[in-house]
Each structure stands twice: as structure tokens, then as C-alpha cells.
Amino acid sequence: MIEVTVNGQKHSWDGDPALPLLWYLRDEAGLTGTKFGCGAALCGACTVHVDGEAARSCITAMSAVAGTKITTIEGLDPHGNHPVQKAWREANVPQCGYCQAGQIMQASALLQQNPHPSREEIRDTMAGNICRCGCYQRIETAVHLASTGT
Amino acid sequence: MENLIAPRIEIVSRRAILRGLGITAGLVLAAPVLSRKGMAAYATGADKMPHGTVNDPRVFVAIAPDGTVTIIAARSEMGTGIRTSLPMVVADEMEADWSRVHVRQAPGDEAKYGNQDTDGSRSTRHFLIPMRQVGAAARMMLEAAAAAQWNVPVTEVKAVNHEVVHAKTGRKLGFGALATAAAAQPVIEVSQLRLKDPKDFRYIGKGTVGIVDLHDITTGQAMYGSDTRLPNMKYAVIARPPVVGGKLVSFDAADAMKVSGVEKVMEVKAWPWPSKFQPVGGVAVIARNTGAAIMGRDALKIVWDDGPNATYDSVAYRTELEEAARKPGDVVRNNGDADAALKSADKVVVGEYYLPHLAHASMETPVATAHVADGKAEIWAPVQSPGGTREDVAKTLGIPVENVTVNVTLLGGGFGRKSKCDFALEAALLSQAIGAPVKVQWTREDDIRHDFYHTVSAERIEAGIKDGKVVAWRHRSVAPSILSTFVPGAKHEMPIELGMGFVDLPFDIANIRCENPEAAAHTRIGWFRSVSNIPHAFAVQTMVAEIAHELGRDPKDMLLELIGPARLVDLGPSVKDLWDYGEPLASYPNDTGRLRGVVELVAEKGEWNRPVPKGHGLGIAVHRSFVSYVATIVEVAVDAKGNLTIPRVDTAIDCGTFVNPERIRSQIEGAAIMGISLAKYGEVTFKDGRAVQGNFDGFQVARIGDSPMVTNVHIAPSGPDVPPSGVGEPGLPPFAPALCNAIFAATGKRVRNLPIGKQLEGA
Ligand code: FES
Ligand code: FES
Numbered sequence: 001m002i003e004v005t006v007n008g009q010k011h012s013w014d015g016d017p018a019l020p021l022l023w024y025l026r027d028e029a030g031l032t033g034t035k036f037g038c039g040a041a042l043c044g045a046c047t048v049h050v051d052g053e054a055a056r057s058c059i060t061a062m063s064a065v066a067g068t069k070i071t072t073i074e075g076l077d078p079h080g081n082h083p084v085q086k087a088w089r090e091a092n093v094p095q096c097g098y099c100q101a102g103q104i105m106q107a108s109a110l111l112q113q114n115p116h117p118s119r120e121e122i123r124d125t126m127a128g129n130i131c132r133c134g135c136y137q138r139i140e141t142a143v144h145l146a147s148t149g150t
Numbered sequence: 151m152e153n154l155i156a157p158r159i160e161i162v163s164r165r166a167i168l169r170g171l172g173i174t175a176g177l178v179l180a181a182p183v184l185s186r187k188g189m190a191a192y193a194t195g196a197d198k199m200p201h202g203t204v205n206d207p208r209v210f211v212a213i214a215p216d217g218t219v220t221i222i223a224a225r226s227e228m229g230t231g232i233r234t235s236l237p238m239v240v241a242d243e244m245e246a247d248w249s250r251v252h253v254r255q256a257p258g259d260e261a262k263y264g265n266q267d268t269d270g271s272r273s274t275r276h277f278l279i280p281m282r283q284v285g286a287a288a289r290m291m292l293e294a295a296a297a298a299q300w301n302v303p304v305t306e307v308k309a310v311n312h313e314v315v316h317a318k319t320g321r322k323l324g325f326g327a328l329a330t331a332a333a334a335q336p337v338i339e340v341s342q343l344r345l346k347d348p349k350d351f352r353y354i355g356k357g358t359v360g361i362v363d364l365h366d367i368t369t370g371q372a373m374y375g376s377d378t379r380l381p382n383m384k385y386a387v388i389a390r391p392p393v394v395g396g397k398l399v400s401f402d403a404a405d406a407m408k409v410s411g412v413e414k415v416m417e418v419k420a421w422p423w424p425s426k427f428q429p430v431g432g433v434a435v436i437a438r439n440t441g442a443a444i445m446g447r448d449a450l451k452i453v454w455d456d457g458p459n460a461t462y463d464s465v466a467y468r469t470e471l472e473e474a475a476r477k478p479g480d481v482v483r484n485n486g487d488a489d490a491a492l493k494s495a496d497k498v499v500v501g502e503y504y505l506p507h508l509a510h511a512s513m514e515t516p517v518a519t520a521h522v523a524d525g526k527a528e529i530w531a532p533v534q535s536p537g538g539t540r541e542d543v544a545k546t547l548g549i550p551v552e553n554v555t556v557n558v559t560l561l562g563g564g565f566g567r568k569s570k571c572d573f574a575l576e577a578a579l580l581s582q583a584i585g586a587p588v589k590v591q592w593t594r595e596d597d598i599r600h601d602f603y604h605t606v607s608a609e610r611i612e613a614g615i616k617d618g619k620v621v622a623w624r625h626r627s628v629a630p631s632i633l634s635t636f637v638p639g640a641k642h643e644m645p646i647e648l649g650m651g652f653v654d655l656p657f658d659i660a661n662i663r664c665e666n667p668e669a670a671a672h673t674r675i676g677w678f679r680s681v682s683n684i685p686h687a688f689a690v691q692t693m694v695a696e697i698a699h700e701l702g703r704d705p706k707d708m709l710l711e712l713i714g715p716a717r718l719v720d721l722g723p724s725v726k727d728l729w730d731y732g733e734p735l736a737s738y739p740n741d742t743g744r745l746r747g748v749v750e751l752v753a754e755k756g757e758w759n760r761p762v763p764k765g766h767g768l769g770i771a772v773h774r775s776f777v778s779y780v781a782t783i784v785e786v787a788v789d790a791k792g793n794l795t796i797p798r799v800d801t802a803i804d805c806g807t808f809v810n811p812e813r814i815r816s817q818i819e820g821a822a823i824m825g826i827s828l829a830k831y832g833e834v835t836f837k838d839g840r841a842v843q844g845n846f847d848g849f850q851v852a853r854i855g856d857s858p859m860v861t862n863v864h865i866a867p868s869g870p871d872v873p874p875s876g877v878g879e880p881g882l883p884p885f886a887p888a889l890c891n892a893i894f895a896a897t898g899k900r901v902r903n904l905p906i907g908k909q910l911e912g913a
Contacts, residue, residue, distance in 0.1 A: 033370020098562025134823025
């Protein structure tokens with residue numbers, strides 16, 4: 001039996017310990033905000049926080065997160081008003097929006113560790129998150145906005 | 151920029167479908183059925199699309215007693231903003247307050263909503279007028295209801311921001327209070343509809359309305375195709391034949407069945423190649439969650455018969471295409487005598503260009519959920535063509551179309567891939583077979599290895615120069631056609647492919663000849679954002695820069711000289727079967743004045759003549775597609791190792807009357823990124839009939855570090871009388887040639903083959 005805390009709630013899983021966290025969250029726990037994009041840590045769509053750090057849930061087995069605290073996009077802020085979420089809306093970032101949960105989780109983890117990243121640091125850290133619609137310019141703007149409030 | 155409060159989108163659900171607008175008594179604005187033709191100020195190709203357009207407010211608008219206005223979005227949202235933009239048009243015309251508008255997505259039902267095939271950059275150009283008519287009818291009925299209640303002439307009342315006002319007496323009634331009375335108003339003739347004066351628009355053309363899904367997207371609540379969950383739903387992945395046209399011989403499911411969570415392994419029905427949108431068959435693994443299904447599939451042992459395309463090899467095929475481009479082919483346009491003029495030219499500039507297959511790779515892979523029971527099917531899927539999906543599901547299952555409901559979710563990107571409903575048909579077949587709801591999830595490898603690929607092409611252009619002028623132009627385009635996915639043995643580009651920047655070349659050259667030698671397809675070819683415009687624009691716009699270089703001319707001046715004076719291009723009998731995006735030329739002529747206009751606009755705003763640092767270069771390209779005009783200037787910087795970065799991009803677009811400039815900007819910014827993807831990295835190659843690349847390590851796409859430091863978008867201010875034209879696709883074709891022309895300016899290295907890959911190393 002694997003116990004994890006997801007968005008402050010206790011969960012337990014007695015199925016396959018090799019199951020990637022992504023599919024546990026989406027299919028077993030019904031938290032579909034976390035997205036599948038590649039299944040191979042190449043796109044960042046599945047990014048969640050494990051004990052506060054950004055992690056690719058598609059390659060993270062349930063056995064590896066036993067006893068951890070996981071935050072998904074649904075739990076980032078009770079009202080959806082995390083500074084990064086607000087900045088994303090302010091800058092009208094999304095096109096199709098599919099990649100954006102992963103982008104927001106990655107950006108919020110970045111700002112947690114580095115509250116005022118430079119443009120290069122933003123580009124470096126966000127490099128693992130693909131947006132096929134091409135919202136990168138606005139992603140950069142929004143991360144900057146969230147870090148400075150302007 | 152101020153954002154208005156975005157209304158919440160109603161999530162598509164069975165409940166939403168059953169509670170159709172027209173059956174909720176008291177909420178519905180019962181307005182007349184208006185004639186399809188309506189009062190459009192210009193004709194469009196909409197009437198030639200299946201089911202045309204509908205402008206009946208009863209179909210699209212409902213007003214609740216509390217004043218909430220519900221507006222139906224019938225086109226699919228894949229990132230263009232259309233499910234905001236068209237309802238916003240209705241709201242503006244009816245004077246609804248956007249913060250009290252609720253948008254609801256329509257299921258696939260073209261008889262009711264008009265054409266829903268969200269493709270070809272058509273939504274705004276076909277539906278702007280019908281949606282304005284819907285809004286105007288609703289407004290006038292509300293006004294008539296208020297006038298009747300106050301017993302004053304209707305000319306004395308006016309709808310303003312969600313209420314109707316009688317200025318003389320200061321009386322006001324809200325839309326909610328008027329809804330029932332408005333419903334009883336008599337028929338309004340189409341000829342009596344008064345559209346708003348564009349100067350009174352509150353939302354149209356302003357760019358102040360955020361997309362309706364903005365809040366849901368940023369909080370993980372937005373519902374994509376992948377997010378459907380139904381009671382007792384099973385999760386499936388499918389192992390498909392690795393070669394198009396291949397067949398399943400046998401499979402061993404023993405190890406797959408041992409994977410925890412796997413419940414069933416079964417064959418999927420296959421259709422023979424060319425299979426159109428039908429499934430290609432294979433073996434499905436059905437499980438309690440997607441992860442288990444994927445692990446089960448990994449454990450399958452399958453024997454395939456690879457069939458007739460087993461030898462498809464991109465290296466050999468490229469040679470075949472390039473050789474074909476060096477020989478004459480079907481003449482698809484002829485003016486004057488290009489062959490003779492080339493012979494007598496002082497100099498002939500020859501360019502040979504090659505562009506490979508591309509995968510769509512939308513971030514949301516194909517995915518669909520189906521529940522088939524009691525002779526009925528309900529589908530939840532991210533489809534661009536819900537009407538077509540509905541018909542195909544009915545045909546595939548052998549049930550009447552009325553028994554099929556297709557719920558359209560948000561699309562996590564589409565780019566043409568999700569016009570093909572094979573994934574929904576797979577889900578329907580599996581659900582029918584196991585008697586439970588099934589979600590079929592494609593992995594990224596499935597997506598890249600079983601796509602309906604962008605074609606692969608060799609383009610060859612010869613330009614004859616005499617006395618410093620271009621007097622002859624012979625262009626051969628060789629590429630397997632989309633038609634091959636539908637018709638066995640199709641070997642020539644169709645008019646819709648030829649018309650995309652090839653035979654419609656708007657250059658002022660006396661002798662022009664376009665030829666299309668044959669090319670057989672060995673994989674599934676489909677349409678990808680901007681389709682054949684990609685290779686055609688790349689060849690033509692690179693060639694212009696090559697000629698400029700030969701003649702020692704400025705590339706922008708050369709471009710304007712070749713376009714020639716402002717005129718409406720009349721191809722006359724030089725082209726048989728001219729296809730112009732399905733639009734009548736009277737409304738959408740090929741206007742070189744507008745083409746010149748975007749070149750001049752981008753040159754001015756993009757500071758074409760600005761000095762750039764060493765190692766930097768500027769490139770320019772222009773292209774008309776989807777009846778819009780787009781010109782792009784790219785500044786590139788290439789370092790000593792051949793790594794390129796893009797300090798600045800400027801794009802000018804003339805898309806006629808525009809509805810949502812903020813979303814036009816985002817589409818153009820995105821087109822630059824997709825242009826970078828296909829120019830720098832994009833390539834699917836085949837070996838032994840199999841797609842070599844399978845995920846984002848092999849099929850690379852642009853990441854944030856590839857992104858331009860800034861993309862400036864300049865929207866040409868066209869008057870309200872110019873019909874709207876495409877936005878979703880036209881930004882893409884000029885990007886790659888502008889980039890490669892910039893690379894030449896920076897390095898002297900001419901890129902004629904895409905992707906750029908390692909070509910700049912040591913440049
Ligand atoms: S789905 Fe996990 S990184 Fe792409
Ligand atoms: S917004 Fe569509 S993939 Fe990022």
C-alpha cells in the first residue's frame with residue numbers, strides 16, 4: 001500500500017507500484033488537470049510538485065512518491081489565484097491551453113526557488129516545457145510579471 | 151490592456167446535451183428562422199460547404215430570467231480563440247454585456263448549426279455575418295418587446311448594454327425581464343435586420359475580451375478530449391501496424407494480460423489502405439487506467455505483415471522526387487512560353503528545394519471516449535469536424551446518424567490532425583465490442599508514427615533573366631497528394647493543393663509555367679496547418695531572394711518588382727480548375743495591392759533597412775494564403791558554431807475586417823514558433839516503411855530557448871467593407887523562407903533544404 005498526500009488529502013494506492021504518478025492522478029484520482037504529452041520527460045505537460053519541487057509525473061513511479069506531498073495544478077492555490085496563475089491571465093498566455101498546467105507548475109516551482117529569475121534563467125528552467133501553439137513569448141512575460149508584480 | 155471578466159464556459163456533458171436550448175421553456179428567445187443567404191454584404195464560399203451557415207437566433211441564443219445570455223459556440227476551439235470570438239460577435243450585435251454571457255459548446259449537428267468543420271481558417275470569414283445577424287435579430291426582438299410593453303414606437307427605444315432604454319422617459323428594462331415577451335415577437339424579415347454601425351462596436355475589433363476558457367485553463371479545470379471520465383469507463387491503447395497498408399498476422403497477449411490492471415486484449419477492425427479516416431486496425435489493450443494499458447501494450451508480441459509500403463525509405467524517395475522535378479510534368483499553369491524565354495535568357499537562376507514530412511504533434515495527442523449502447527453512440531472528443539465525425543461514427547457502427555451524439559471538448563491543439571476522426575472511430579468500435587465506455591488514448595509515439603503527415607516535396611524553380619529583369623519562371627512542384635489517403639493510386643496534387651501558393655503566383659512575369667510531375671504516396675498524407683503553402687512559399691520566396699542576390703538588388707525591392715503594380719491577378723485560362731480557398735474571387739480577389747501593402751507595412755514597422763550587428767541578418771518573405779496577406783521580416787543571429795537565435799520578428803497581416811486583434815497576435819506569434827520548429831528541426835523520415843522518429847527527442851519542436859526575443863505583429867487596418875479572411879494558418883508559410891533568407895544575409899549560406907538541422911555548422 002502506497003500512501004501519498006495530494007493537494008493536502010491523503011491517498012492510498014494498492015495497485016501496481018510501477019504505475020506512473022501521472023496516470024494515478026488522472027485516471028485513478030480523477031485529477032485531470034495534469035496532462036500527458038510525451039510519457040518520457042521530454043515535454044513537461046505532466047509537471048507537478050513533489051515535496052515542493054517540480055517533477056515529471058509521467059516517469060515518476062508511484063513507488064517513488066510514497067510518503068511525499070504532491071501538489072497538482074488543482075491544488076496550487078485554493079482560488080486559482082497563485083501569482084503565476086494571475087500573471088498567466090494578465091498576459092493572456094494560453095492558446096489551446098493544454099500545456100499550460102505544466103508550464104504554470106514549472107514556473108511556480110522556479111519562482112519558489114528563485115523569486116527574481118533573469119531572462120536566461122527563465123528560458124533555462126522553462127526549456128523542458130513544450131508549447132506546440134507557441135506561447136513562449138507570453139510565458140516569458142508572465143513569469144517575469146509574476147516575479148516582479150509588474 | 152484591460153481584460154473584461156470572462157464568462158465561465160459550460161463544460162460539455164450529457165446533461166448539457168439533453169438540456170438543449172430550444173426545449174427549456176421560458177428561456178428561449180423565439181425568433182424567426184432567417185434565410186440562409188441573409189443580408190451579407192459580400193458572398194463567401196460558406197454556401198458551398200456542407201450545411202452552409204445558420205443565422206437563426208433560436209439556435210444560438212437563450213436569455214434566462216436573471217438576464218444571463220447563453221450563446222452557442224459551434225466551431226471547435228483548438229487555440230485560435232474562436233469559441234470566444236464568434237460568441238463575442240453575437241454579444242456585441244445584441245448589446246449583451248459580455249460579463250453576463252455564458253458560452254456553451256454545440257455538439258456535432260450541422261443541420262442545426264451550419265458547417266462545423268473547423269479547418270481552412272474559415273470560421274471568421276464564413277460566420278462573421280451570420281453571427282452578426284443572429285445578434286441583430288436578438289437585439290431587435292428585445293427592442294420590439296420593450297416598445298410594446300411601453301406602448302411607444304420601436305424607433306424610440308434602443309438596446310444598450312444588456313437593457314433596453316426609452317430615452318424620452320428614462321425607462322429601462324433588462325434583457326432578463328424582456329426575454330419572454332421578446333420570444334413572442336413576430337418574425338423579422340432578413341431585409342429588416344439592422345446591423346450595428348461598426349463605429350458602435352464594443353467588442354468586435356477591440357481585443358479587450360479574454361478567452362472564455364482562460365480561468366479554467368490556468369486552474370486545471372478546462373476539459374480537453376483527454377479529460378473525459380465516465381462511470382465504468384475503460385482505458386485503451388492500441389498497437390497499430392507500423393507500416394501504412396500493413397496487417398495484423400497474429401498476436402500473443404499472455405504477457406500483456408499479466409500486467410496489473412490489464413483487463414482485455416483484442417483485435418481492432420482494420421480498413422484497407424487507403425483507409426481515409428477509418429482506423430488502420432491493430433491490437434487494443436484495455437485496462438483500468440492508461441498507464442496499465444501502455445505497460446500491457448509493451449508486453450504484447452505481435453506479428454505484422456508490412457504490406458506494399460514496407461520499402462518506403464526517405465533517402466531513396468527524396469532522390470526520386472528531386473529527379474522528377476528535373477523533368478517535365480503535368481502543366482497546371484501556363485502563360486506565354488516559359489521554355490523559350492528560359493532558352494533565350496541572359497542568365498537562368500535555378501533553385502532546388504526539399505521539404506520533408508512533418509508530424510502535427512499537437513500537445514494533446516489524439517484521444518477519444520465513446521459509449522456505445524442500445525444502438526446509440528455518444529462520443530466525447532477533441533475533433534475539428536464534429537459533423538463529419540458524427541457521420542463517420544454512424545457509418546462505422548452501422549447505426550443511424552440521429553443515434554450518434556458527438557460532444558466537442560476543448561482541443562489541445564489541432565493543426566489539421568484532429569480533422570481526421572480515426573481516433574474517435576477506434577473508441578466507438580471498442581466500446582461497441584466490450585459494452586462499456588472506452589477512452590482510447592494515443593501515446594506520443596502513436597501520434598508521430600501514425601499521423602496523417604504533411605506531404606514531402608521537391609520544388610524546382612528556374613528563373614530566366616534578360617536585361618536585368620525576370621522574364622521567365624518555371625516552377626515544378628512534386629509531392630504526394632492528400633488525395634492518396636482517399637483514392638488508390640492518386641499521384642498528382644489536387645486543385646486545392648496547387649492553389650496554395652503555386653499556380654496562384656501573383657508575379658508580374660510574362661512567361662510563367664507551373665508543372666506537377668507525379669509522385670506516389672507510401673504513407674498517409676493529410677493536411678497540416680497551411681498545407682501545401684509551406685513548400686510552395688518556401689520555394690518561391692527563397693527564389694526571390696536568390697534572384698535579388700544574383701542581380702545585386704535589395705530583396706524587398708526585388709520582391710515588390712516581381713509582384714508588380716497593384717492589380718487584381720486574373721489568371722484567366724492559364725489555370726484549369728483554379729481553387730481559391732473555396733471563395734468567390736469577387737469577394738476575395740488575389741489583390742497585389744494588398745500584397746504590396748503588407749510588404750511595405752512590415753518593411754516600415756520592421757525597420758527593414760536597419761543596421762544589424764555582425765553575424766546577424768535580415769530576411770523578408772510575403773505570402774497570400776487563406777485569402778489573407780502576410781509578410782514577415784526575421785532577424786537572425788548565427789554564432790561561430792552555427793547556432794542560430796532570433797532577436798526579432800516582425801509580421802504584418804492583412805486579414806480584412808478583424809474581430810479579435812489580440813487573438814490575431816497570438817496566432818501570429820504562434821506561427822513564428824511553428825515556423826521555427828519546421829525550419830530548424832521538423833522532419834519525419836521513413837525507413838523500412840516505418841516512421842523513424844517517435845517522440846520529442848527525435849521529432850524536435852521549438853522550445854522557449856528557440857523563441858524570438860520579440861515578435862511584433864502589425865495588423866493592416868482595413869476598412870469594415872473588406873471581408874474577413876484567414877488568421878490561423880496564413881502566418882506560417884512566409885516564416886521559414888524569411889528565416890532562411892536572413893540566414894543567407896548573416897552568413898552567405900543558402901538553405902534550400904529543410905530542416906536546417908546541422909547545415910550551418912562551419913558556415
Ligand atoms: S508527459 Fe511527462 S514530460 Fe511529457
Ligand atoms: S497553449 Fe497549446 S500547447 Fe501550449
